[in-house]
Amino acid sequence: MREIAMEVTNSYGAIERIFRVVRHRRFSVCHCDITTNQQQKFAIKLTVAGSKSIDNLLEQLKKLVDVEYIGLVEKNKRQVVETAKSFNSGALSYAT
Template sequence: MIDYSVAISVQQQPEVLERVLRVVRHRGFKVTHLAMQLNENNTTSIDMSVQSDRAIALLTNQINKLIDVLDCQVLAGQINKTSASAKG
């Protein structure tokens, strides 16, 4: 498994977090950490850590297409050695 850190900027809307999490689930990623910060300019910053063996572009490309999403960037990615050694 690979751990990724993703930063997402969205418009403040009641349904936007649900849409983002639905895409995460449908693309086969597992959320391991989620933090949100409301900003003064009517936007919300979402910092999320996810795990998957899939390419992170499968997730970020779909999140960027969502309505109310302003930006989605991958901050970091690293191989989770505990999951890798448990498989092998």
């Protein structure tokens, strides 16, 4: 299982797009935590499982227009290790 952290624009279909990509790229969702931050963006923590490459899933999710930030949370360190697009709200900071 891997945990993905995302910051996503709150637009019509944004959450559905993420779940659709996860399913279509052959992962299953084990846990999901969605909150709205002060900028009215979604902060999403998604735990997924699957036998395919997690890097490929991240690349597919990155392409979604609504996804402003995405990172893989390293299991032990609780640290976001991979970043993409812009990260401007700080909503997804993790303690190291």
